Amino acid sequence: MIKQSVQHTEASCKKARLAIQDTLDVVGGKWKLVLITVLRDGKRKFNELSRDAGISPRILSKELQELETNGLVHRTVCNTKPVTVEYSLTDYSETLSEVIVAMHKWGMAHRDKIISGH
Amino acid sequence: MIKQSVQHTEASCKKARLAIQDTLDVVGGKWKLVLITVLRDGKRKFNELSRDAGISPRILSKELQELETNGLVHRTVCNTKPVTVEYSLTDYSETLSEVIVAMHKWGMAHRDKIISGH
DNA sequence: GATAGTAGTTACATAAATGTTACTATATGA
DNA sequence: TCATATAGTAACATTTATGTAACTACTATC
Secondary structure, eight states: OOOOOOOHHHHHHHHHHHHHHHHHHOTTTTTTHHHHHHHTTOOOHHHHHHHHHOHHHHHHHHHHHHHHHTTEEEEEEEOSSSOEEEEESSSSSGHHHHHHOOOOOOOOHHHHHHTTTT | OOOOOOOOOOHHHHHHHHHHHHHHHOOOTTTTTHHHHHTTTOEEEHHHHHHHTTTOHHHHHHHHHHHHTSSSSEEEEEOSOOOEEEEESSGGGGHHHHEEEHHHHHHHHHHHHHHTOO
């Protein structure tokens, strides 16, 4: 294996940090990735999400709006007796797969490491 | 390609969410991944990190302690004229590679998407 | 002895995130 | 008319994260 000589300017480093901060802005915080994980299992109604994720309506509403703004979640109003609203993942949210899988794997492995006592 | 029938209990979903929250606990927030990214470029002294990452000593100190606790960063006191302290990544921090690379890639792509107007 | 550099810490202040409770609006059926 | 269900929103409280400024302890050099 040959060690690549990577272009490594101060600017490129700054960009890397920005990219990571961008990702954290969109998907960081306590709930965003949790909601996405739940929705990967299938669409949910507002109250279902609230129950399934254990998140209060106020925060849920805010988080869903932000996810919608970033094109990750789609909101559908249904013509039901009392109006229901279904939230589902967009196709674009698929682009987050790698991130989610990587974080899932790492979280499991790290927990094992901690439990086994380093 | 065959669609796998994945074991998909409520418990396994809850675990997935926990794993992701674990990862966010260790590596989320405004600075942790930024510091790791900087340190991937090589070890730094305390003040260098403060300057390079644009983070105040108080927060830097706290973040470094947490990273050390989680086995991601190593702290070395050097026998220099005024004592200096070098911070570097541990071997264990390598396990975060996938997460970091995935977040880096996604952040860049998402920024491009936003700039190009969806 | 005074000054300056390194690595922090302390006390204080502010900002951001999250939580709790109660409420609105709409509609259905008892 | 009253109770119930859905999807939120509003007002308020609390907790957590982050920032700022000044300070300590140690040592070397002027």
